[in-house]
Amino acid sequence: MTTKSDVLIIGGGPVGLSCAYYLLKSGRQVTLLDAKDIGKGSGSGNAGHIVPSHIIPLAAPGVVTSALKWMLDPAHSPFGMKVSLDPNYLIWLLKFVLACSQNNVNRSIEPLNQLGQLSARNFAQIIAEEKFDCAYQEKGLLHLFKTEKAFHEGQHEGEFMQKHGIPVSMYDKNKIHEVEPAAVDDVIGGVHFTGDAHLNPAVFLNLLKERIQSMGAELMGGTQVTGFETSNGKVTKVKTTAGDFEAEQIVLAAGALTPSVSKDLKLNIPIQPARGYSLTMSANKTMPSHALILGERRIAVSPMAGLLRFTGRLEVGNYSMEPNPVWLERIENSAREYLRLDEKLDVQETWAGLRPTTPDGVPIIGKSPKHENLFPATGHAMLGLSLAPGTGLVVSQLLNGQEPAFSLSPMRLERFG
Ligand SMILES: Cc1cc2nc3c(=O)[nH]c(=O)nc-3n(C[C@H](O)[C@H](O)[C@H](O)COP(=O)(O)OP(=O)(O)OC[C@H]3O[C@@H](n4cnc5c(N)ncnc54)[C@H](O)[C@@H]3O)c2cc1C
Structure with a gap:
């Protein structure tokens, strides 16, 4: 059986759902497929930070040195990597190392800033217009520091962001304890990105899923894409576990699995998980009043209306989505170094997810170089929620033949050669 659609979206994470929302708003018909439950994958248990301040890509000078140093302290390292001789993985690592340059930072700032600002505005608009009750708070993102060295680096980064128009406040020891009373006494300072926000991502994604369903989208969870047929520079068939699909246009938003999903298309998309x-956990007696980053430990903290979440670790090359109890305990211990927490946490959920990571830290958004009706929208790494509503809007503009809100050329797949 072959099902015909107008726009077919592969992947029901933050990016796929946001594309569906803006395409439906523009009058298009949408079918969205996900191999698993829609809205329940790598987007649901994340920190929920909406961070237009995040304009420096993952691939930046000093990252490789820091990663090597962290690996000498494995019990506290926020970073890990798989050992493998898989050529795709090794090529990705090489491209990542080469991209860790000031040149890469300079060329990435503008597209990340434009997409981040658009997305932050779109979040506020969607949540207000659709009346989503998802613990959304525009209170900024507060980085806490315990050592002079890290605080100094944090301030330096804050000043750099300020030069690019990002609102930042710096707090000394007195001020930080006034602003965030949940911080323990030996937190010595903070850097506050006041234009950031946060929400409960699982609740937001579920509300967005329900909304696009009510707008007429056909949603098919449990439907895995298994291959493609192409002819004359077009994708003519999408093969799935629920039969074949034909579509005028296709959005490829399968997150970290995009390279394997699209292998028939020979696009060579450089993404690693x-x-x-x-x-x-349930709310602690002393709840942080802000979304936080625990500076030296790189742990994210998110108070979410009666819940408190800690997230951490970045392990390149691992596809398993099983939470690792050893790391969960270390994340909790790290959080205790900064915050006044209950002696016993009432843990409600443990979770693992995959960040779809490009070697240069910039997403891939645009038309496929080989197929006129295929549009990859992926590779948002640690910003896939934050950048999703902006991505959804520019993808809908692209599919509708309109000029996108800003130039997408820095995000084209072709930049990888
Ligand atoms: C610990 C952690 C904390 C994070 N914190 C934040 C944060 O605070 N802010 C932020 O912006 N980002 C954060 N992220 C990153 C964010 O979660 C990801 O960038 C985001 O989930 C990527 O969205 P996506 O829609 O591209 O991909 P995904 O969320 O991975 O969705 C892709 C979907 O495609 C589906 N799929 C895969 N293969 C197939 C197939 N063959 N057929 C059909 N469907 C398929 C998957 O089932 C999945 O549902 C965090 C990530 C982690 C792991």
Whole structure:
């Protein structure tokens, strides 16, 4: 059986759902497929940070040195990597190392800033217009520091962001304890990205899924894409476990699995998974009042209306989505170094997810170089929730033949050669 659609979206994570929302708003018919439950994958248990301040890509000078140093302290390292001789993995690592340059930072700032700002505005608009109750808070993202060295580096980064128009406040020891009373006494300072926000991502994604369903989208969870047929520079068939699909246009938003999903298309999409974990508990007696980054430990903290979540670790090359109890315990211990927490946490959920990571830290958004009706929208790494509503809008503009809100050329797949 072959099902015909107008736009077929592969992947029901933050990016696929946001594309569906803006395409439906523009009057298009949408069918969205996901191999698993829609809205329940790598987007649901994340920190929920909406961070237009995040304009420096993952591939930046000093990252490789820091990663090597962290690996000498494995019990606290926020970073890990798989040992493998898989050529795709090794090529990706090489491309990543080569991209860790000031040149890469300079060329990435503008597209990340434009997409981040658009997305932050779109989040506020969607949540207000659709009346989504998803613990959304526009209170910024507060980085806490315990050592002079890390605080100094944090301030330096804050000043750099300020030069690019990002609103930042710096707090000394007195001020940080006034602003965030949940911080323990030996936190010595903070850097506050006041234009950031946060929400409960699982609740947001579920509300978005329900909304696009009510707007007429056909949603097919448990439907895995298994291959493609192409002819004359077009994708003519998408093969799935629920039969074949034909579509005028196809959005490829399968997150970290995009390279394997699209292998028939020979697009050579350089994405590796970067796994991370979260643990979510009932509210503590002393709740942080802000979304936080625990500076030296690189742990994210998210208060979410009666729940508190810690997330951490970035393990390149691992596809398993099993939470690792050893790392969950280490994440909890790290959080205790910064926050006044209950002696025993009432843990409600443990989780692992995959960040779809490109070697240069910039997403891939645009038309396929080989197929006129295929549009990859992926590779958002640690920002896939934060950048999703902006991605959804520019993808809908692209599919509708309109000029996107800003130039997408820095995000084209062709930049990888
Ligand atoms: C610990 C952690 C914390 C994070 N914190 C944040 C944060 O605070 N802010 C932020 O912006 N981002 C954060 N992220 C990153 C964010 O979660 C990802 O960038 C985001 O989930 C990527 O969205 P996506 O829609 O591209 O891919 P995904 O969320 O991975 O969705 C892709 C979907 O495609 C489906 N799929 C895969 N293969 C197939 C197939 N063959 N057929 C059909 N469907 C398929 C999958 O089932 C999945 O549902 C975090 C990630 C982790 C791991």
